[in-house]
Amino acid sequence: MADSRFHKNSGPKTLGELVEIADARCAPEHHDFLVSDVASLDEASETDISFLDNVKYKSAFANTKAGVCIVSPEMAEFAPETCRLLISNSPYKSYAYIAQAFYPVHEELKETQISDGAHVHPSAKIGEGCIIEAGAVIGENVEIGAHCRIDANATVTHAIIGSHTRLYPGARIGQDGFGFAIDPKGHVKVPQLGCVIIGDHVEIGANSCIDRGSGPDTIIGDGTWIDNLVQIGHNVKIGKGCVIVAQAGIAGSTELGDYVVVAAQVGIAGHLKIGTGVRIAAQSGVMRDVEAGAEVMGSPALPAKQCLRQMAILKKMSQKN
Amino acid sequence: MADSRFHKNSGPKTLGELVEIADARCAPEHHDFLVSDVASLDEASETDISFLDNVKYKSAFANTKAGVCIVSPEMAEFAPETCRLLISNSPYKSYAYIAQAFYPVHEELKETQISDGAHVHPSAKIGEGCIIEAGAVIGENVEIGAHCRIDANATVTHAIIGSHTRLYPGARIGQDGFGFAIDPKGHVKVPQLGCVIIGDHVEIGANSCIDRGSGPDTIIGDGTWIDNLVQIGHNVKIGKGCVIVAQAGIAGSTELGDYVVVAAQVGIAGHLKIGTGVRIAAQSGVMRDVEAGAEVMGSPALPAKQCLRQMAILKKMSQKN
Amino acid sequence: MADSRFHKNSGPKTLGELVEIADARCAPEHHDFLVSDVASLDEASETDISFLDNVKYKSAFANTKAGVCIVSPEMAEFAPETCRLLISNSPYKSYAYIAQAFYPVHEELKETQISDGAHVHPSAKIGEGCIIEAGAVIGENVEIGAHCRIDANATVTHAIIGSHTRLYPGARIGQDGFGFAIDPKGHVKVPQLGCVIIGDHVEIGANSCIDRGSGPDTIIGDGTWIDNLVQIGHNVKIGKGCVIVAQAGIAGSTELGDYVVVAAQVGIAGHLKIGTGVRIAAQSGVMRDVEAGAEVMGSPALPAKQCLRQMAILKKMSQKN
Numbered sequence: 001m002a003d004s005r006f007h008k009n010s011g012p013k014t015l016g017e018l019v020e021i022a023d024a025r026c027a028p029e030h031h032d033f034l035v036s037d038v039a040s041l042d043e044a045s046e047t048d049i050s051f052l053d054n055v056k057y058k059s060a061f062a063n064t065k066a067g068v069c070i071v072s073p074e075m076a077e078f079a080p081e082t083c084r085l086l087i088s089n090s091p092y093k094s095y096a097y098i099a100q101a102f103y104p105v106h107e108e109l110k111e112t113q114i115s116d117g118a119h120v121h122p123s124a125k126i127g128e129g130c131i132i133e134a135g136a137v138i139g140e141n142v143e144i145g146a147h148c149r150i151d152a153n154a155t156v157t158h159a160i161i162g163s164h165t166r167l168y169p170g171a172r173i174g175q176d177g178f179g180f181a182i183d184p185k186g187h188v189k190v191p192q193l194g195c196v197i198i199g200d201h202v203e204i205g206a207n208s209c210i211d212r213g214s215g216p217d218t219i220i221g222d223g224t225w226i227d228n229l230v231q232i233g234h235n236v237k238i239g240k241g242c243v244i245v246a247q248a249g250i251a252g253s254t255e256l257g258d259y260v261v262v263a264a265q266v267g268i269a270g271h272l273k274i275g276t277g278v279r280i281a282a283q284s285g286v287m288r289d290v291e292a293g294a295e296v297m298g299s300p301a302l303p304a305k306q307c308l309r310q311m312a313i314l315k316k317m318s319q320k321n
Numbered sequence: 322m323a324d325s326r327f328h329k330n331s332g333p334k335t336l337g338e339l340v341e342i343a344d345a346r347c348a349p350e351h352h353d354f355l356v357s358d359v360a361s362l363d364e365a366s367e368t369d370i371s372f373l374d375n376v377k378y379k380s381a382f383a384n385t386k387a388g389v390c391i392v393s394p395e396m397a398e399f400a401p402e403t404c405r406l407l408i409s410n411s412p413y414k415s416y417a418y419i420a421q422a423f424y425p426v427h428e429e430l431k432e433t434q435i436s437d438g439a440h441v442h443p444s445a446k447i448g449e450g451c452i453i454e455a456g457a458v459i460g461e462n463v464e465i466g467a468h469c470r471i472d473a474n475a476t477v478t479h480a481i482i483g484s485h486t487r488l489y490p491g492a493r494i495g496q497d498g499f500g501f502a503i504d505p506k507g508h509v510k511v512p513q514l515g516c517v518i519i520g521d522h523v524e525i526g527a528n529s530c531i532d533r534g535s536g537p538d539t540i541i542g543d544g545t546w547i548d549n550l551v552q553i554g555h556n557v558k559i560g561k562g563c564v565i566v567a568q569a570g571i572a573g574s575t576e577l578g579d580y581v582v583v584a585a586q587v588g589i590a591g592h593l594k595i596g597t598g599v600r601i602a603a604q605s606g607v608m609r610d611v612e613a614g615a616e617v618m619g620s621p622a623l624p625a626k627q628c629l630r631q632m633a634i635l636k637k638m639s640q641k642n
Numbered sequence: 643m644a645d646s647r648f649h650k651n652s653g654p655k656t657l658g659e660l661v662e663i664a665d666a667r668c669a670p671e672h673h674d675f676l677v678s679d680v681a682s683l684d685e686a687s688e689t690d691i692s693f694l695d696n697v698k699y700k701s702a703f704a705n706t707k708a709g710v711c712i713v714s715p716e717m718a719e720f721a722p723e724t725c726r727l728l729i730s731n732s733p734y735k736s737y738a739y740i741a742q743a744f745y746p747v748h749e750e751l752k753e754t755q756i757s758d759g760a761h762v763h764p765s766a767k768i769g770e771g772c773i774i775e776a777g778a779v780i781g782e783n784v785e786i787g788a789h790c791r792i793d794a795n796a797t798v799t800h801a802i803i804g805s806h807t808r809l810y811p812g813a814r815i816g817q818d819g820f821g822f823a824i825d826p827k828g829h830v831k832v833p834q835l836g837c838v839i840i841g842d843h844v845e846i847g848a849n850s851c852i853d854r855g856s857g858p859d860t861i862i863g864d865g866t867w868i869d870n871l872v873q874i875g876h877n878v879k880i881g882k883g884c885v886i887v888a889q890a891g892i893a894g895s896t897e898l899g900d901y902v903v904v905a906a907q908v909g910i911a912g913h914l915k916i917g918t919g920v921r922i923a924a925q926s927g928v929m930r931d932v933e934a935g936a937e938v939m940g941s942p943a944l945p946a947k948q949c950l951r952q953m954a955i956l957k958k959m960s961q962k963n
Binding site: 424 | 761795797799818822824825828829
């Protein structure tokens with residue numbers, strides 16, 4: 001249930017309106033039903049809409065008091081009698097659109113709002129409709145597209161950022177990569193001469209770090225989402241629509257195709273190529289190139305099936321002995 | 322030995338005073354002995370008090386010049402002759418109380434001190450006796466209880482914080498959780514409609530991140546201590562008195578009971594239940610619910626004994642071959 | 643290729659000048675050749691200088707249009723005919739010196755520049771020629787040597803820092819270590835009475851955290867380089883010329899000798915001794931002391947050869963079954 005101290009509800013809305021937004025279907029006799037808010041299965045009241053997306057919550061679904069619930073065709077039969085159904089092939093996505101209708105996330109500002117407490121270099125170019133929060137520091141010659149949001153205490157240098165992109169608090173963009181020649185008399189710094197290029201509709205989580213390229217650039221493709229505390233080394237190239245979960249790290253000069261999913265706490269070594277659509281399980285350590293579409297797991301990472309087989313063998317052996 | 326440039330000593334104190342503070346015992350003839358400072362075993366002088374808590378430092382204990390040493394009954398026999406003994410069943414806790422007596426950590430301020438360089442939204446409610454340091458950013462409608470300390474460059478939005486709680490530099494509280502429905506045409510953001518509720522006497526380490534709930538709240542129980550660079554996902558609920566060590570991460574909607582210990586660099590997957598008193602070894606990857614009182618280890622995490630058995634078998638095999 | 647929006651080229655330079663800077667050799671007839679810029683193998687033009695250091699890029703070397711290339715004696719034969727050769731035993735180090743000549747990294751400022759947006763305590767001592775950027779917060783009695791750079795939004799308390807040292811954005815230096823005695827009634831804080839001592843020519847990456855000592859100090863030796871998002875616990879002592887890669891963590895009171903290399907996402911437990919020249923592979927978990935010169939791998943970490951043997955055995959077994 002949304003906390004009204006922090007979130008303003010723009011409802012109520014009719015179920016007919018919501019069906020359209022959500023790419024879902026619903027018995028026509030319910031289209032006039034007035035929905036007041038979104039809520040989780042266990043907190044929803046008779047005028048709220050909720051959703052079931054994870055089978056773990058099936059029993060919460062069976063007992064929900066929600067007036068309406070978004071659900072896949074397969075799970076519909078487990079609904080309580082009191083609950084109107086909104087049938088969707090992607091219940092979580094349908095919920096996302098409906099929740100956005102009640103609580104809009106992308107207010108399109110006309111004018112850019114720069115906090116008095118922000119530090120924006122006079123040479124930086126900031127697009128229209130941006131929000132720059134207190135303590136954010138934007139360096140020389142940085143370019144930021146329209147409708148971006150730079151949260152509090154984030155820092156940006158040596159970067160060209162697209163539109164509709166958001167940096168969360170404490171994100172660090174464009175600092176020098178970790179480049180030096182090892183020498184017992186004192187490591188010799190390699191000047192980091194590239195920048196960071198970030199596409200449109202990108203999200204970069206709190207306290208995540210993206211180093212600038214050493215000559216080539218570090219590139220983050222359109223629509224890629226990066227969680228908190230992620231490390232992206234210099235010269236890394238990430239495709240479109242990737243998902244990089246919290247505390248993962250990608251070492252220098254590695255390239256990811258489009259739609260790669262990197263789970264939490266994964267490490268990927270440098271100078272590798274990770275193909276389009278690859279999925280990497282949490283805490284894996286990737287030491288080699290991975291072909292498009294593969295699923296890998298373990299440290300060092302192996303094809304997921306092989307890794308699971310090793311775990312099973314080890315388990316069996318430890319029971320025998 | 323305390324560095325006097327940074328720490329002010331309020332001593333000397335008699336051993337009689339210290340015995341009382343420390344829940345320990347000491348031969349009455351030493352109660353008038355004047356203790357000037359606390360110090361480590363190898364740096365202590367004849368008027369200092371030190372402690373032995375880790376058996377690794379037994380030889381430093383045998384050779385210490387400390388005038389007094391806090392020690393468990395079992396280790397007392399290894400003391401040098403010159404050293405007065407303060408016997409305690411919890412030497413480290415006794416040392417903590419004594420060190421606090423020399424260097425008070427919780428000065429109870431009457432008036433709140435907000436740095437000129439802090440950015441506090443006018444609608445935020447700040448309790449009495451708080452310290453808000455330079456570069457801290459406190460957002461709209463945030464509530465902070467009495468005697469809290471928000472260190473430099475920390476950020477807080479969408480949060481209700483209890484009393485006597487401290488956020489270390491660069492901590493990030495209340496930003497959006499990592500919630501979206503995956504879609505090749507562009508991931509669809511799920512509005513994050515909850516907040517973060519933090520109890521009393523909580524510590525949140527430098528650059529740690531706690532995302533706000535997606536509808537339910539993210540909750541951190543009273544007396545829980547969180548180290549640096551920790552990631553807490555949306556909707557996570559953590560009980561009382563837990564300890565979460567550096568660089569650990571807890572994924573969304575997972576619940577921890579009271580007094581859980583999560584060691585460094587652990588990852589816990591989402592939607593799990595971790596029972597009261599569970600202990601999770603460093604670098605473990607927890608993929609399943611864990612029963613109260615259990616000790617788990619490894620990635621994927623297993624009961625500690627089973628994990629150790631697997632390691633032993635593997636070791637034996639690699640020696641044979 | 644350097645991005646001219648962000649980096650100013652001080653070239654062109656003759657190859658004769660560069661040979662001298664780079665500790666390399668080159669056919670005398672090329673000494674008058676005018677080099678305009680540095681660039682990567684695939685982006686270099688006929689007046690640029692590039693380098694080959696990683697055998698992975700051998701084919702890019704064979705096809706480069708670079709006018710000059712720095713290369714080891716062994717790889718020289720694979721050069722394209724159009725490419726002048728600059729022969730070096732350490733091509734990457736030679737490149738580093740040459741790139742510094744085109745893009746100086748250490749401009750020796752005479753006067754210290756403190757941003758209006760920085761917060762420097764009046765008691766702090768800042769050496770000559772320092773740069774303190776916006777949002778940086780420097781606490782009471784901190785001492786910073788000459789020619790240091792404190793990047794945006796970094797925080798420093800309880801610290802003595804040498805000269806020519808750099809803290810990247812969001813680095814956290816000197817906050818309390820994670821020290822407390824566990825107690826169900828409320829963990830008892832142990833006052834953290836030491837400071838952080840950082841040597842000369844040290845680099846500390848973005849959002850990395852170094853806690854101050856609990857009585858002893860936390861010490862970072864001269865010329866040590868620390869990457870982003872690294873955690874250094876209280877009382878840790880790190881020698882000279884070490885390299886600590888991103889997201890690694892070192893727990894309290896552990897000591898590293900000189901020239902230790904700690905790869906990414908490594909964890910090192912507390913109270914250990916890691917000898918000079920030790921190399922720790924990525925994602926390892928070090929639970930025991932490591933002798934000087936050893937190479938360790940795995941979690942828990944083993945001598946590298948033993949760890950690789952275990953992996954090989956497990957692989958063979960999973961193929962049999």
